[in-house]
Amino acid sequence: MMTDADGTTITHARGIAVAEFETRLERAQAGMAAQKLDALVVTTPQNIRYFTGFATTFWESPTRPWFVILPRNGVPIAVIPEIGADGMAMTWVQDIRTWRAPQPEDDGVSLLTSVLSSTSGTGGRIGWEMGRESVIRMPISDFDRLRGLATGLEFVDGAPLIWDLRMVKSESEIERIRTACTIACDAFDALPAHMASGQTEYEAACAYRTLLAKQGADSVPFLSVCSGEAGYSQIIVGPTERKFSTGDVLFMDVGATWDGYFCDFDRNFSFGEPNDDVKRAHETLWQSTEAGIAAVRPGANTDDLFHAMAKVIDTGGYAAPTTGRLGHGLGLHLTEPPSHMPGDGTVITENMVLTIEPGLEYAPGKMLVHEEDIVVRVDGAELLTRRASREMVVIA
Amino acid sequence: MMTDADGTTITHARGIAVAEFETRLERAQAGMAAQKLDALVVTTPQNIRYFTGFATTFWESPTRPWFVILPRNGVPIAVIPEIGADGMAMTWVQDIRTWRAPQPEDDGVSLLTSVLSSTSGTGGRIGWEMGRESVIRMPISDFDRLRGLATGLEFVDGAPLIWDLRMVKSESEIERIRTACTIACDAFDALPAHMASGQTEYEAACAYRTLLAKQGADSVPFLSVCSGEAGYSQIIVGPTERKFSTGDVLFMDVGATWDGYFCDFDRNFSFGEPNDDVKRAHETLWQSTEAGIAAVRPGANTDDLFHAMAKVIDTGGYAAPTTGRLGHGLGLHLTEPPSHMPGDGTVITENMVLTIEPGLEYAPGKMLVHEEDIVVRVDGAELLTRRASREMVVIA
Numbered sequence: 144m145m146t147d148a149d150g151t152t153i154t155h156a157r158g159i160a161v162a163e164f165e166t167r168l169e170r171a172q173a174g175m176a177a178q179k180l181d182a183l184v185v186t187t188p189q190n191i192r193y194f195t196g197f198a199t200t201f202w203e204s205p206t207r208p209w210f211v212i213l214p215r216n217g218v219p220i221a222v223i224p225e226i227g228a229d230g231m232a233m234t235w236v237q238d239i240r241t242w243r244a245p246q247p248e249d250d251g252v253s254l255l256t257s258v259l260s261s262t263s264g265t266g267g268r269i270g271w272e273m274g275r276e277s278v279i280r281m282p283i284s285d286f287d288r289l290r291g292l293a294t295g296l297e298f299v300d301g302a303p304l305i306w307d308l309r310m311v312k313s314e315s316e317i318e319r320i321r322t323a324c325t326i327a328c329d330a331f332d333a334l335p336a337h338m339a340s341g342q343t344e345y346e347a348a349c350a351y352r353t354l355l356a357k358q359g360a361d362s363v364p365f366l367s368v369c370s371g372e373a374g375y376s377q378i379i380v381g382p383t384e385r386k387f388s389t390g391d392v393l394f395m396d397v398g399a400t401w402d403g404y405f406c407d408f409d410r411n412f413s414f415g416e417p418n419d420d421v422k423r424a425h426e427t428l429w430q431s432t433e434a435g436i437a438a439v440r441p442g443a444n445t446d447d448l449f450h451a452m453a454k455v456i457d458t459g460g461y462a463a464p465t466t467g468r469l470g471h472g473l474g475l476h477l478t479e480p481p482s483h484m485p486g487d488g489t490v491i492t493e494n495m496v497l498t499i500e501p502g503l504e505y506a507p508g509k510m511l512v513h514e515e516d517i518v519v520r521v522d523g524a525e526l527l528t529r530r531a532s533r534e535m536v537v538i539a
Numbered sequence: 540m541m542t543d544a545d546g547t548t549i550t551h552a553r554g555i556a557v558a559e560f561e562t563r564l565e566r567a568q569a570g571m572a573a574q575k576l577d578a579l580v581v582t583t584p585q586n587i588r589y590f591t592g593f594a595t596t597f598w599e600s601p602t603r604p605w606f607v608i609l610p611r612n613g614v615p616i617a618v619i620p621e622i623g624a625d626g627m628a629m630t631w632v633q634d635i636r637t638w639r640a641p642q643p644e645d646d647g648v649s650l651l652t653s654v655l656s657s658t659s660g661t662g663g664r665i666g667w668e669m670g671r672e673s674v675i676r677m678p679i680s681d682f683d684r685l686r687g688l689a690t691g692l693e694f695v696d697g698a699p700l701i702w703d704l705r706m707v708k709s710e711s712e713i714e715r716i717r718t719a720c721t722i723a724c725d726a727f728d729a730l731p732a733h734m735a736s737g738q739t740e741y742e743a744a745c746a747y748r749t750l751l752a753k754q755g756a757d758s759v760p761f762l763s764v765c766s767g768e769a770g771y772s773q774i775i776v777g778p779t780e781r782k783f784s785t786g787d788v789l790f791m792d793v794g795a796t797w798d799g800y801f802c803d804f805d806r807n808f809s810f811g812e813p814n815d816d817v818k819r820a821h822e823t824l825w826q827s828t829e830a831g832i833a834a835v836r837p838g839a840n841t842d843d844l845f846h847a848m849a850k851v852i853d854t855g856g857y858a859a860p861t862t863g864r865l866g867h868g869l870g871l872h873l874t875e876p877p878s879h880m881p882g883d884g885t886v887i888t889e890n891m892v893l894t895i896e897p898g899l900e901y902a903p904g905k906m907l908v909h910e911e912d913i914v915v916r917v918d919g920a921e922l923l924t925r926r927a928s929r930e931m932v933v934i935a
Contacts, residue, residue, distance in 0.1 A: 157741070157779075157780060197776070198776060199763070199775045199776050200760060200761045200762055200763060200794075201761070201763065201775040203760045203761040203794055203872070203873040203874075204761075204872075204873050204874035205672050205673070205674060205872060205874065206672050206867070206874050206878070207863075224863065225861045225863065226773075226774075226775060226861050226862050226863060227773075227775060228773075228861070229772050229773035229776075229904075230773045230775050230776030233776055233779075243861075243863050244863050245863055245864060245878055245880070246863075247671050247672075271679075272679075273678060273679045273680040274678050274680045275643050275678065276601050276602050276643075276678070277601070277678050277679075278601060278674065278675070278676055278677065278678065278679070279674070279679050280674055281674065282669060282670050282671065282672070282673050282674065282698070283667070283668075283669045283673075283674070283675050283679065283682065284669040284670045284696055286679065300680055302678070345553070349752065349753075349755055352752040352756075353749060353752040353753045355752070356745065356748040356749040356751070356752045357745075357749045359745055360748075362758075362759065362760070362762075363758065364596060364599045364758070364760070365596045365597070365599040365600075366596055367595070367596060367597065376625050377622075377623075377624075377625035377626045378622075379595045379597040379622060379623060379626050380593070380594060380595050380597075380625075380626030380629055383553075383629075384553060398596075398599055465621045465622050465624070465639075466622050467603075467620065467621065467622060467639055467640050467641055467642075468641060471602070476599070476600075476601060477599040477600050478599075478600035478601065478602050482602070482641055484641070508625075
């Protein structure tokens with residue numbers, strides 16, 4: 144562990160202060176008490192980082208499972224492969240139990256069972272990453288085996304508790320998302336100088352990635368680059384080798400990270416002046432985004448946000464997109480709960496970080512989508528991205 | 540779909556030919572027949588890409604599950620969120636069933652149950668990503684619900700079949716891994732000009748990422764940057780803000796992708812001339828890598844590879860590292876089966892792509908690790924990386 148300029152102990156110089164991890168644990172333990180959980184176990188990169196500060200890209204190797212136990216009382220226990228012991232010791236977690244992995248016939252399952260049984264006792268209720276927008280990072284056959292072995296324990300859904308904690312951000316989390324947004328905005332501002340008609344989507348992506356890396360993005364896990372004549376038909380597959388020509392609209396949606404936290408927003412570019420249909424659709428979308436931003440305030444809910452944006456699209460005479468929602472949370476994940484859609488009903492509270500993401504289809508196969516990132520403050524939305532210009536950026 | 544220069548139909552210009560996806564399906568169906576499976580279902584980015592060619596970074600959003608069914612007879616069926624329909628239609632998969640997602644109360648589960656029941660009949664055995672080095676990309680509570688709903692179906696481990704198929708690469712897969720290796724080698728060659736004593740690990744990582752992006756890497760999901768005086772104590776956490784000084788050894792391990800496929804290898808740098816202990820350890824490690832490469836031939840097994848490398852380390856008087864194995868497969872994942880370790884026992888066959896990754900600890904907390912990527916040919920290993928120099932690269 145290290146100490147930063149004003150004497151706060153931090154895990155890395157770019158990391159989060161230990162005091163904040165203590166607060167996160169306390170909030171988790173209060174939730175466990177309320178939900179009668181004896182422990183919460185996390186296995187995934189984002190949740191392990193949230194509770195420990197453990198920062199690695201080694202997650203890309205699916206060979207070895209990792210477990211962090213948060214007991215209802217006491218400190219976190221890491222049950223991890225031996226290869227990770229020295230790295231985990233760089234965080235505030237000091238109770239580290241290891242096994243020599245990989246060991247396919249028993250990769251941590253019996254060790255975890257014995258640690259869980261001794262910390263949570265017979266009849267213990269263990270919260271696990273089971274439900275909404277959650278996955279577990281271990282073979283399902285091993286999780287089934289664990290549920291069979293640990294017969295004294297009950298495994299229940301810990302996802303509602305985890306999302307309750309993660310949906311509301313601390314100032315240090317907000318600063319990290321703002322940094323990611325600033326890096327990606329700066330790179331977007333520099334991009335038109337590197338683009339031209341005749342270039343491919345792939346070449347534009349390469350130029351943008353180079354600018355992002357140079358500006359200091361830690362990674363670019365998400366980058367969607369789609370283009371088409373006067374609009375695009377979908378927003379998730381691309382870049383491809385498609386060549387830009389005059390009259391095309393280019394969509395770029397970026398999820399870059401800084402110190403673990405994502406931005407997630409998009410920009411649209413026009414090759415040459417957009418035609419009147421595109422201009423009118425873009426103006427409607429820009430106004431829909433304004434309406435979404437204006438609707439943000441503590442106490443409103445996600446249905447309200449959806450309807451504020453959808454009303455502008457409807458009034459303009461346009462069809463809704465196939466995305467199923469008009470924005471969502473973000474943070475350690477590119478997308479997190481809540482979802483701005485009818486029926487989600489999540490009450491917006493201070494310090495949630497959200498995307499405002501309306502879209503429309505103005506003709507068959509001609510889609511336009513906008514997206515900005517905001518943080519909810521007591522008096523409304525504060526932009527984390529620099530607002531897109533009202534008129535589409537034109538590439539000569 | 541598009542057609543490339545010699546008339547072969549391809550999914551994208553950078554994509555894999557449709558004929559190869561047909562071959563992959565045929566091999567999978569032969570395996571299903573042998574293992575008495577009625578269908579194989581895949582939910583994860585790499586397996587969906589392997590069977591369909593579907594290329595997206597949208598996987599970063601954990602909100603919506605995706606399913607691709609490979610029936611024992613017939614063509615693949617995609618059961619996916621509506622947002623993905625147009626993108627999936629760009630691949631060779633044409634049977635696409637969608638639901639309007641997100642829909643937390645029933646995100647694809649009942650649709651999937653009905654499609655599976657109608658394609659696989661009562662009493663069907665469904666292979667699923669359940670076992671070794673596999674995860675499922677959907678909430679476990681939804682998978683439990685699926686197993687409860689689809690009472691006529693038996694869900695069994697499809698991972699052995701999937702890894703059997705994926706462990707042996709086609710020439711087009713090998714070419715993609717070679718391209719990723721070449722990009723990362725070129726970027727390593729250019730890197731020393733951007734490094735100096737006094738710089739931080741983070742700054743070196745930023746310089747390397749910028750070079751990788753400029754050379755055309757699609758993404759850099761894995762980049763480990765660790766340094767220490769005359770060696771490092773661990774190889775998975777970093778970069779940090781640690782500053783380089785004379786006498787340091789810097790370790791950089793990279794997993795960059797091109798068209799979906801990974802490289803995975805490392806390089807070591809010395810700030811100033813390495814001391815004699817480092818030189819001797821490095822020479823031993825270089826020889827151990829040579830021994831590993833020389834041991835590769837069809838018919839040898841992973842235990843043989845391990846022992847060839849370990850013998851050189853032992854003879855040098857050094858301790859084994861805590862990594863648990865001395866290399867592994869790679870491809871659509873950074874690490875794939877097999878593992879070069881005692882007891883793995885996988886027989887090496889032509890066109891497997893493997894890392895050769897010996898390590899040693901020459902003093903407490905002083906580790907060195909080497910890694911190269913090779914493809915198994917009829918007469919032995921063919922290097923995909925440019926072999927590291929015998930003497931460590933010195934940064935002045």
